[in-house]
Amino acid sequence: QVQLQESxxxxxxxxxxxxxxxxxxxxxxxxxxxxxxxxxxxxGKGLEWIGxxxxxxxxxxxxxxxxxxxxxIDTSKNxxxxxxxxxxxxxxxxxxxxxxxxxxxLRPAYYGMDVWGQGTxxxxxx
Amino acid sequence: DIQxxxxxxxxxxxxxxxxxxxxxxxxxxxSWLAWYQQKPGKAPKLLxxxxxxxxxxxxxxxxxxxxxxxxTLTISSLQPEDFATYYCQQANNFPHTFGQGTRLxxx
Numbered sequence: 223q224v225q226l227q228e229s230x231x232x233x234x235x236x237x238x239x240x241x242x243x244x245x246x247x248x249x250x251x252x253x254x255x256x257x258x259x260x261x262x263x264x265x266g267k268g269l270e271w272i273g274x275x276x277x278x279x280x281x282x283x284x285x286x287x288x289x290x291x292x293x294x295i296d297t298s299k300n301x302x303x304x305x306x307x308x309x310x311x312x313x314x315x316x317x318x319x320x321x322x323x324x325x326x327x328l329r330p331a332y333y334g335m336d337v338w339g340q341g342t343x344x345x346x347x348x
Numbered sequence: 349d350i351q352x353x354x355x356x357x358x359x360x361x362x363x364x365x366x367x368x369x370x371x372x373x374x375x376x377x378x379s380w381l382a383w384y385q386q387k388p389g390k391a392p393k394l395l396x397x398x399x400x401x402x403x404x405x406x407x408x409x410x411x412x413x414x415x416x417x418x419x420t421l422t423i424s425s426l427q428p429e430d431f432a433t434y435y436c437q438q439a440n441n442f443p444h445t446f447g448q449g450t451r452l453x454x455x
Contacts, residue, residue: 269384269392269435271444284443285349318391324439332439334382334397341391 224249226319226339233345234313240306240344244319251300252277257322258302259335260293262315270315274322275302309346316341350374350438354447360455365426369450371419371436380440383412383421386449387432395434396421423452 230242244258251258259274273283275293283291287306295302306313318341323333351374361367371381379399384392394403396412399419409424423430431454436447 268449269386269437269446271437271446273443282442286443320391322439323397332380332382332398333401334394334403334439335384335392335437336394336397336403338391338393 224321224337226321226337228317228319228339228342230317230342230344232343233347234309235348236310236346237308240304240309240313240346242304242317242319242342242344243301244303244339245299245301246321247300250297251295251302252297255323255325255333257282257324258293258295259320259322260304261318261320261335262313263318263341264312264315272304272306272317311346314344314346316343349443350377350441350445352436352438352445352447354434354436354450356450357448358451358453360453361426362455363426363428366422366424367426367452368423369421369434369436369452371414371421371447373417373419373438375441376416377438377440379415380438381412381414381419382437382439383410384435384437385430385432386435392435426452428454 234240257274260272275281290307292305319339320335321337325331353372381399383396386392400412434450
């Protein structure tokens with residue numbers, strides 16, 4: 223079955239860029255009705271949707287973070303990435319990648335985020 | 349942004365009880381709603397999609413209902429492994445947004 227695994231530095235200095243990668247195994251990242259997503263959860267708080275990318279390169283971002291986010295995809299390596307610039311302590315969180323499933327066309331339907339990575343903790347501190 | 353408001357924020361219940369959690373959207377989202385369960389230190393797990401469809405492998409004691417702006421997650425005959433935090437999430441509009449979570453605790 224499909225599995226996702228986040229990787230990247232656990233500590234980032236303020237004002238620097240946070241970079242994370244999510245590697246997809248057990249299935250192709252290309253094709254299908256899959257949108258490759260990033261979600262974060264600050265310590266002791268709820269979930270925040272960051273954005274997603276389709277294998278063709280189309281992206282949607284959370285407007286609250288849009289000026290600082292880039293989500294990219296590398297279909298040859300079956301992985302997608304998140305870059306968040308100008309980080310502050312407020313960006314300290316567990317970052318999850320997930321597969322979001324939506325069907326388009328004449329009868330669009332939503333199937334939820336059905337596969338998640340285990341999450342990676344990123345701390346912003348000098 | 350569409351605001352998702354869950355109630356209650358926390359609830360205490362006993363094994364064998366039935367519990368319902370409500371999620372209200374600040375505007376209509378049709379059936380573009382999912383429910384997730386999260387246990388401490390773990391990633392969320394999809395329970396319900398399209399408001400009322402049970403994700404494969406999820407026990408049938410979990411059920412979802414509603415459309416438009418009001419949705420309900422019901423857990424029947426609570427089991428010890430069900431004590432966790434539950435989130436609703438809408439995917440009708442960008443940005444996708446989550447409710448603040450409902451913590452289900454053992455009484």
